[in-house]
Amino acid sequence: MKNTLAAAIVLALGATSASAIAADTRINGFASVVAGVTTDEDASMFGYNDNISFKPESLFALQISSDLGDGLSATAQIMSRGSNDYAAEFEWAYLSYDINDSTQINAGKLRIPFYRYSDFLDVGYAYAWARPPQAVYSLVFSTFDGLSLVNNHTIGDWDSTIQGFYGSYDGSVDLVSDEDPATLNNMMGINWTVTYDWFTARAIYAQAETSISFENNEDPERLLNNGIALVGSIYPQVASDLNVDEDIGSFIGLGFAVDYNNLLVEAEFTTVDVEDSIVAKQEQYYVSVGYRFDDFTVYAITEHGEDTNEGDYDYSSDLPESLAITADYTVYPRTAYQTLISSQEETIDTFTVGTRYNFHPSAALKFDITSTKINDADAINVLSVGVDLVF
Amino acid sequence: MKFLKTKLCVTILGLTSVFAQAEIAVVVHPSNASAIDSSSISRIFLGKKKSFDGGGQAVPITQDASSAATDEFNSKVLNKSGSQIKSYWSKLVFTGKGTPPKVVANDAEVIKLISADPTLIGYVDASAVTGAVKVIAKF
Numbered sequence: 001m002k003n004t005l006a007a008a009i010v011l012a013l014g015a016t017s018a019s020a021i022a023a024d025t026r027i028n029g030f031a032s033v034v035a036g037v038t039t040d041e042d043a044s045m046f047g048y049n050d051n052i053s054f055k056p057e058s059l060f061a062l063q064i065s066s067d068l069g070d071g072l073s074a075t076a077q078i079m080s081r082g083s084n085d086y087a088a089e090f091e092w093a094y095l096s097y098d099i100n101d102s103t104q105i106n107a108g109k110l111r112i113p114f115y116r117y118s119d120f121l122d123v124g125y126a127y128a129w130a131r132p133p134q135a136v137y138s139l140v141f142s143t144f145d146g147l148s149l150v151n152n153h154t155i156g157d158w159d160s161t162i163q164g165f166y167g168s169y170d171g172s173v174d175l176v177s178d179e180d181p182a183t184l185n186n187m188m189g190i191n192w193t194v195t196y197d198w199f200t201a202r203a204i205y206a207q208a209e210t211s212i213s214f215e216n217n218e219d220p221e222r223l224l225n226n227g228i229a230l231v232g233s234i235y236p237q238v239a240s241d242l243n244v245d246e247d248i249g250s251f252i253g254l255g256f257a258v259d260y261n262n263l264l265v266e267a268e269f270t271t272v273d274v275e276d277s278i279v280a281k282q283e284q285y286y287v288s289v290g291y292r293f294d295d296f297t298v299y300a301i302t303e304h305g306e307d308t309n310e311g312d313y314d315y316s317s318d319l320p321e322s323l324a325i326t327a328d329y330t331v332y333p334r335t336a337y338q339t340l341i342s343s344q345e346e347t348i349d350t351f352t353v354g355t356r357y358n359f360h361p362s363a364a365l366k367f368d369i370t371s372t373k374i375n376d377a378d379a380i381n382v383l384s385v386g387v388d389l390v391f
Numbered sequence: 392m393k394f395l396k397t398k399l400c401v402t403i404l405g406l407t408s409v410f411a412q413a414e415i416a417v418v419v420h421p422s423n424a425s426a427i428d429s430s431s432i433s434r435i436f437l438g439k440k441k442s443f444d445g446g447g448q449a450v451p452i453t454q455d456a457s458s459a460a461t462d463e464f465n466s467k468v469l470n471k472s473g474s475q476i477k478s479y480w481s482k483l484v485f486t487g488k489g490t491p492p493k494v495v496a497n498d499a500e501v502i503k504l505i506s507a508d509p510t511l512i513g514y515v516d517a518s519a520v521t522g523a524v525k526v527i528a529k530f
Contacts, residue, residue, distance in 0.1 A: 028484050063485060075487050096487055101441045106487060119486035126481045150488070152439070159439060295474070358474040361456055390481045 024067040031060045032124040034366075034386030043380040045372055046134065047083055055082035057131065057386065059122060061091065071098030079122065091122070091143065106148045113148075113163060113191045114139055116202055116255045116268055124388030128264070128297040128356045130368030133286035135303035135348045136268055139251075144169045144187055155194070163191040169208070175244075175279065175344075176224055177216040184208035184249065198260040203253065210249035210274050227340045228278075231333060234323065238333075242278040242340060249274040264290035264299070280307035280344040295358040303350040309341045349373045363389040414517035415463045418502070418524040420509040423447075427527050433469055435512060437479065438489040443512075451492040452504060452513040458497060464514045467530040 034057040036048040043049070047056025061079040068074065077092040094108030111119050115137055120126045131137075146167015153160050169184040189206025214225055232239025255268035269285040283306050290299035319334040354368035366386050373379040417432055419425070425443035434440035436451045443449045454461045456473055465476055483489035495501055498519035505511045506523035520526055 026490070030481065030485065061485075065487075065490075073487075077485065092487070094487065104488075111486065119488075120482045123481050123485050126478045126485075294472075358472075361473055362477065364474070390477060 024069075026065045026067075027062065028065070028391065029060070029062045030123050030125060030388070030390045032122075032386055032388045033058045034124075034130070034384055036382055036384035036386075039381040039383065040378070043378075045370075045380045045382045046131070046384075048382055048384070057384070058082035060086075061122065063092075072096075102153055103149065103151045106150070107146070109143055109145055110148050110165070110167070111142055112144050112169070112187070112206070113165070113189070113204060114142075114206065114251060114253060115270070116193075116253075116257070116266075118142065123390065124366070124386065125362075125364055125390045128290055128299050128354075128366075129288070129301070129352075130354055130366045130370075130384050130386060133268075133288065133301050133303045133350065133352070134370075135305040135350050135372075136270055136284045136286045138282070138284065138305065139272065140174050141169055141171055141182070141184075144184070146187070157196055159195045161193045165189055165191075165206075173212060175212055176214050177218050180216055181213045183211045185211075185246075189251070198258060200257040200259075202255045205250070205252055207248055207250040209246050210244055210277075211246055212244035212277075212279075224278075224340065224343065227336050230331065231336050231340070234331070234333060235319070238319070238337060241276045242337075244274055244277040244279060247274050247277045249279075262292040264288070264292065264297070266290075278309070278340060278344055280309040280346070282307045284348075286350075297356045299352075299354055299356075301350070301352040303348070303352075305346075305348040307344060307346040309344050347375055360389075362391060363387055413459060413463045415460060415467060415514050415530045416517040416520050416526045417468075417512065417514050417528040417530070418505055418520065419512050419527055420505055421523070421525045422509050423525060423527075425527070429468060429528065429530070432512075432528060436464075436469060436492065438483065438491070448510045449512055450508075450510045452501060452511055453492045453494050454498070454501060454514070455494055455496055460498060460514055460516045463516075464530070468514075 033054065035052055035054050036046065036056065037052045038045055038048050038050050041050050059079055059081045061077055063075065063077040065073060065075040072095070074095050075092065076090060078088050079091040080086045080088045090109060092109055092111065094106045094110055096104055096106040098104050113119060115132065117127060117132045121132060121142060144167040146165060148163060148165040150161065150163045166188045168187055171182060172179040173182040174180065185208065187206065187208035189204060191204040193200065193202040217225055228239050228242045231242070251270065251272050253268060253270040257266040258264065267285065267287045272282040284304065286301055286303040288299055288301040290297055319337055321334050322330050322332050324330045350370060350372045352368060352370040354366060357365045359365050364387070366388065368384045369381065371379045371381045423443065425445040427444060431440060431444060435449050436453070441449060462473065465471055465473060469476060471479070480491040484491065495504065498515040501513040501515050502519065502521055502524050505513050517529060
């Protein structure tokens, strides 16, 4: 696996040195080495279990960026994640062109700017937390193929950045299994951030034509798949309103951050919804409070997420309680529908305390304890210690 | 004990005199006629502003993190610690939104580069200023 990374680096370096005469090439990188463990047996969270593991959140990345002059540049970021057996993959690969001093267009494989920290999610050095709050940062797909237009301007004393993007995603999401094949077409969105000295506010709206397959459902009885098929055999429209097939998915995010006299306060609120589908409406928020003492930052985060599913119509009155197919065979459409819908409901509450220590100009050491409670299950505690660096 | 106290005293005096000496001068090419305030200087060095107020491209150059002038400049003008600056730029670098200023080794090199290029703006220890550059602000 390491050979793949080495090969990719050599390839990238080789390619740049061949053209180095014309282009100004920069190589930057970042890395995180994180060890974590859950305090309870038989519990797993963020990829950790009750044996100390370095794999789930450790990563190495190299970025090669070539300035071709006249505002044109090419950038590739190759990342090797422990969770992926350190196989090297292109995380970002894009061309960018400065239309003028304030407007830039990027084309290629880019990050979807769902959250305030989306763009630099993997660059642990760039933030105080061990990881962005996971109840909110819950969408597992993070990159798309397409275009992004970014404009920076000032409004009085405020800096304002508007980003519009358009593209598609073809990969997987984790809805009923860890890897449900998913396609998001005609993905588009607009993201606006304003900053005044110590205050930042941000809003984003995005939508996409969403399709998700449940073929990888690991439930041996495949209740979800069979349930939809059963309901669908009698009420095709109901099945179509459960399946995720070219349904409009939408995302709304609002956030703010304060960095005033070493006091750090941040919050984000997000909603995700896929209309006419079994996917629950997801609402989540976090509030983080921190304080910087020279090289130390301490923080506490509280998070809450709620996935609720009411169904698209009042099927309880539209669907009969029971339906006799033959004299010996009766089905219960209303119960089946309600069971399917409520199977997607979930509540998550998380509390975190942690600290970051800048022990070196390019590296930070982080300790973090996160306690997560999903529905009525016992809380799962994760301890992690990590080093983040940039070079 | 007495000896220790004397030693402490000397150390404290030594420290204050170091602080007093470290005045920072922001310098440009002698032909650059722009007037510039500290907020504009900060914006140029953070990549938020790309031209001088009088027009003309503004390209900042910084000094190595180990240079005393850098610490002074970061805390007095940018109002940030070294690692805050580093984290600021890592957010931009790894998202294609910006590139940190070119870094040079010391005061002499800043002066040499700026004396030959009207687009540049840099900072040096005030005592290192020569006639080859123009001081537009002191901190």
